[in-house]
Amino acid sequence: EQTWECENRLHGNHSPSQEIFRQRFRQLCYQETPGPREALRQLRALCCERLRSESHSKEQILEVLVLEQFLTILPKEFQSWVQGHHPKSGEKAVTVLEDLEKGLNEPGPQVPGLACGPAWEERREKAALGAAQEKPSFQLQ
Structure with a gap:
């Protein structure tokens, strides 16, 4: 989405694999999963990959998410x-x-x-x- 570019600039991250995780996270379709538990599991896994919390502080992650939502509204x-x-x-x-x-x-x-x-x-x-x-x-x- 449009703010992923902001996130990349914020953290100096330009990994194509992160873009793939972002797209998968944003485009996951509930109907394509075997059920709600698996849909939630996939979202959590994709979110962890997308945000790479081990490389960013909680404050950085929150800033990215809040900026992304602010721009969306x-x-x-x-x-x-x-x-x-x-x-x-x-x-x-x-x-x-x-x-x-x-x-x-x-x-x-x-x-x-x-x-x-x-x-x-x-x-x-x-x-x-x-x-x-x-x-x-x-x-x-």
């Missing part, structure tokens, strides 16, 4: 913007979003995506347009 246009800035932590991702909000020079909620209505939609469109014009070329995986 963002609206798509903000995901692209943040990914284009290659944050290495959740705090860096928040700073990128706050800087984007300051650049909009409009009053509104501090966290994009929490409001609704025509004014917010216009603001989101401006943000998306600005992101498309200013961000470095980046392709989500």
